[in-house]
Amino acid sequence: MSAGLTERRQAILKLVIQEFVETACPVASETLVRKYRLNVSPATVRNELAALEELGYLTHLHTSAGRVPTDAGYRFFVENLMERTTLPLAEQRTIRHQFYQVRGELDQWIQLAGAVLARTTQNASLVTPPRAAEPLRFRSMELIAIHDTMALAVLVFHGGIVKQQTVTLDAARSSEDLRRSAARLSDYLADQTLSGIEETLARPAEQQPLALTDFERGLVEMLVRAMQTFEEQSREQIHSDGLIEMLSQPEFIPSLVREDAERAVERLRRALEILKSGRGLGTLIPQVLASDGVQVIIGGENSADEMREYSVVLARYGVENAIAGVLGVIGPTRMAYPRSISTVRYISSLMSDLLAELYNVESRIPEGEALE
Amino acid sequence: MSAGLTERRQAILKLVIQEFVETACPVASETLVRKYRLNVSPATVRNELAALEELGYLTHLHTSAGRVPTDAGYRFFVENLMERTTLPLAEQRTIRHQFYQVRGELDQWIQLAGAVLARTTQNASLVTPPRAAEPLRFRSMELIAIHDTMALAVLVFHGGIVKQQTVTLDAARSSEDLRRSAARLSDYLADQTLSGIEETLARPAEQQPLALTDFERGLVEMLVRAMQTFEEQSREQIHSDGLIEMLSQPEFIPSLVREDAERAVERLRRALEILKSGRGLGTLIPQVLASDGVQVIIGGENSADEMREYSVVLARYGVENAIAGVLGVIGPTRMAYPRSISTVRYISSLMSDLLAELYNVESRIPEGEALE
DNA sequence: ATTAGCACTCTCTCGTCAAGAGTGCTAAAG
DNA sequence: CTTTAGCACTCTTGACGAGAGAGTGCTAAT
Known part of the structure; x- marks a missing residue:
């Protein structure tokens, strides 16, 4: 037969x-x-x-x-x-232009990537912030007085990562005071990773190259805490967007899919949970980070049962050996794969270009034309 | 009768x-x-x-x-x-503790406020970032080299508002170069608002107290652009959370509400659009900003038809004459109003306390016990 | 003013039935 | 051996109707 x-x-x-x-x-x-x-x-x-x-x-x-x-x-x-397609040039141009308008702001890139992915594929999008291959490495710190007993600490790390944090001062301090403390700590801890800093601090007092004031000790604690939460967050954080776009798919419209209508809503709730918590995706992200090209996961192929009705199209983006994130789309298995794949491929190469520029590495990706 | x-x-x-x-x-x-x-x-x-x-x-x-x-x-x-209730002390304590753990990070406060509102009321939450009563006023700028042709500009404004932006350098510049330019501009434009800066720049060259290099002129442009986008964004931005919580309300579960099930999904889609775009809320926010206490809008009372099935409980938070935002919950009109109201009241006073501390103003709100 | 009793209305749930869609099979044709 | 026409069969869908149940509204008695 x-x-x-x-x-x-x-x-x-x-x-x-x-x-x-x-x-x-x-x-x-x-x-x-x-x-x-x-x-x-x-x-x-x-x-x-x-x-x-x-x-x-x-x-x-x-x-x-x-x-x-x-x-x-x-x-x-x-x-x-499926024939391998690329996104129409007109669309590429439009997208590039949008990225051009938010040049210089990484957060905005992430948000924009999510919005564009969702809009062009009519599905939900996922974007993880780019994470450094290496652990976070401290670079320097600035302290800016806000008023008598409050200052803003700007923490700068290698790779252009910046965090800000307000700190309460134990007592009034002059601008000059703040600047000196910041400079001392910047010197003292420059180029150290989190574990390096902890190690440095653990040394007995007599081996310390620098006697820290109580205030400075407090700052270091704040720094350590900030680095910890940052590493935790960046490990897990998944931005998602385009829920509305995905929900306009017939799978979620009970009148169209001849089915319980009960199930449509249940499906919807499940989709929400996946997007919000990233459950079912957790194992996928590292996998994609470790592989080249666009990855397509259809239905429950790779993960738990909860993903059975969904497909995911993901790709890594970033700069080789420096920083990398994952982006892609998620939607019902009934998905326009060619379009999803070409969109994900284009956006990931675009984001890679942008990051490469930031990292001053010449781009290696064929589709990556210069940004405007 | x-x-x-x-x-x-x-x-x-x-x-x-x-x-x-x-x-x-x-x-x-x-x-x-x-x-x-x-x-x-x-x-x-x-x-x-x-x-x-x-x-x-x-x-x-x-x-x-x-x-x-x-x-x-x-x-x-x-x-x-309705009797006026307050949130149980145990819950207050739990919430305060959570805020304590993210002390120092305004963004986190906003996110946490949204999450807590959603969780304790089992509805969706809305939080707008606090917006200064006065227009954004520049304070100073730092330039931090990332590598040869790229630097990170940290823009500090009055009220502890900080923005970061990467800038491309026209040519390689030393750290010292960058520092000097940043200092010159910080001096030159200190305490100016957006319009002030634009005015300053518009003056004929011979009246300029300082001759700017091309590079510095580029920096100022970047600053102006950043201030513009910030003001635009902060005017509109509404963070929302708790979609899942709201969707667990029976209104969105077709099997529970004996009704078309079609309508449950339609209702859901509408809810999503309201939350995402803030449409139907647009007129509400300024209204709440201008009034004291918790505001309750039931059904379509105040806004368009699209809100007919939803109620909103909102309150202003912030520091008198300095900075203010709006937070609250949105859900089906069948809402546990006492609980929603007391939660919104508590969170808004808590956020006000935190901001007051940041602004070094003693708190005026009765419920506001000291933070830990 | 309250309440017992009862008719009335409307929804909800089955079950049945007919119509329709699409397949699977069989047998004939190329 | 492949293709195809014809037809029976299966399963869904929608309509119709009857019976049960829920809750009200009214009336008359307390």
């Missing part, structure tokens, strides 16, 4: 997927013949569909409804059937 | 609202009698319910279903029937 995946079956599989992605309705044999002007009869197509089903690429919800791709079907499509 | 709002009717109205808020089901006369051990018969209650309906405080979905409060009913409850 099953004579393997003949050319024609592949072509039909491709059509089924295209059609299903477009319409979100199970596709019937006759629809295919009519819409794509196939030169065979519906019966022939039915035979092929049955074969594809036996091979595991399609399913039946129930006896008499059209075919729907399985995860394996999508997988085959992505691997073998 | 309608002998006005007698004592007993008020009591019954109160019970109806309590019951409906708790169960989300239309409340029947017999239920009231049984559950609250009223010493009258269901028939009597029915008469009173009918009167309350005629007075506009209750409605009927259809002939034979229990009563449901109208907006006017909630309004009367909030104004006259």
